[in-house]
Amino acid sequence: MNGAEEGARAEFLADALAGLSGHPKTLPGKYLWDETGSDLFDRICAHPDYYPTKREMALLPGVASEVAPLVGSGVSVVEFGSGASRKIRTLLDALDAPAAYVALDISKAYLESAIERLAAHYPGVTMTPVTADYSKPVRLPPGVASPPILGFFPGTSIGNFTPDQAGGFLGRARETLGPSHFLVGADPTRDAARLRRAYGESGGLMAALHLNLFERLNRELGADFDRDNFRHEARLAEDPFRVEAHLVAIRPASYRLGDRTITVAAGESIRTDTSHKYPPDVFRTLAAAQGWEPVRQWIDEDSGFSLHLFRA
Numbered sequence: 058m059n060g061a062e063e064g065a066r067a068e069f070l071a072d073a074l075a076g077l078s079g080h081p082k083t084l085p086g087k088y089l090w091d092e093t094g095s096d097l098f099d100r101i102c103a104h105p106d107y108y109p110t111k112r113e114m115a116l117l118p119g120v121a122s123e124v125a126p127l128v129g130s131g132v133s134v135v136e137f138g139s140g141a142s143r144k145i146r147t148l149l150d151a152l153d154a155p156a157a158y159v160a161l162d163i164s165k166a167y168l169e170s171a172i173e174r175l176a177a178h179y180p181g182v183t184m185t186p187v188t189a190d191y192s193k194p195v196r197l198p199p200g201v202a203s204p205p206i207l208g209f210f211p212g213t214s215i216g217n218f219t220p221d222q223a224g225g226f227l228g229r230a231r232e233t234l235g236p237s238h239f240l241v242g243a244d245p246t247r248d249a250a251r252l253r254r255a256y257g258e259s260g261g262l263m264a265a266l267h268l269n270l271f272e273r274l275n276r277e278l279g280a281d282f283d284r285d286n287f288r289h290e291a292r293l294a295e296d297p298f299r300v301e302a303h304l305v306a307i308r309p310a311s312y313r314l315g316d317r318t319i320t321v322a323a324g325e326s327i328r329t330d331t332s333h334k335y336p337p338d339v340f341r342t343l344a345a346a347q348g349w350e351p352v353r354q355w356i357d358e359d360s361g362f363s364l365h366l367f368r369a
């Protein structure tokens with residue numbers, strides 16, 4: 058293990074101990090994303106219950122053709138949380154002679170193989186995968202992106218942040234990107250049945266994504282969690298409106314983590330992720346407070362899913 062890997066392991070252990078010692082118990086959602094987690098999410102996107110990807114993909118071709126003349130030719134695109142790098146194809150196809158694509162993600166191995174696959178289709182675009190955690194300040198390696206720059210943050214990922222954290226992210230993104238445009242997705246859906254299907258079911262894939270956290274704790278931190286003692290549950294909550302992912306213990310049990318013992322009562326839950334549902338006006342106000350001037354927005358008629366173009 059090199060120094061960076063040791064540092065990442067120590068941070069994972071510290072975050073897991075802090076979250077699992079709290080009341081209620083939590084684990085940061087960013088640890089969902091190892092290679093298995095990324096692969097499961099790719100399958101979730103293809104599942105009929107998971108509406109956000111389908112609704113955004115329906116919106117994106119029209120958006121891309123309107124964004125292209127606004128951002129000009131020879132643009133460098135910087136995507137936050139690029140995952141399988143599927144949506145970027147629609148943008149790259151519409152933009153005029155894009156110069157570079159910088160894909161930034163926390164899931165290193167998955168990111169690198171996604172970019173290797175993508176690069177074969179876009180020989181004229183310089184592609185750089187950057188492993189980074191966008192919940193912290195991110196500085197791009199020198200020379201990988203030059204103006205004009207278009208930031209891209211699709212999907213519902215902004216919703217994983219509380220309003221305060223989303224403001225922090227948007228401010229940091231402005232520093233990372235400099236003078237630029239930024240295309241960001243936001244989901245306002247409040248239809249409880251639709252949310253329960255997408256976040257609670259999706260063919261059992263959502264449960265697999267969240268339960269995989271125990272595999273990571275056991276494999277990477279030497280813990281001994283029993284994933285069969287937990288069931289996944291999606292809960293809707295208000296003020297602000299959000300969907301929370303919980304892993305609920307079926308029986309009381311104690312587990313080893315680092316030099317500590319984590320005890321769970323029957324019915325006690327560990328919150329593993331949160332998806333805030335931001336209406337377009339609330340989201341625009343959050344972004345404007347961080348210096349992002351709204352340029353245009355597009356709203357999907359079926360779900361209300363919105364894509365926003367800002368300028369800094």
Ligand SMILES: C[S@@+](CC[C@H](N)C(=O)[O-])C[C@H]1O[C@@H](n2cnc3c(N)ncnc32)[C@H](O)[C@@H]1O
Nearest residue numbers: 087090138140162163164189190191192211212
């Ligand atoms: C819900 S997926 C969305 C993937 C893709 N952007 C899409 O819209 O389909 C979230 C992506 O963001 C990445 N991610 C999550 N938290 C992150 C963080 N703190 N820093 C960097 N990447 C992160 C995950 O690895 C994953 O690829």
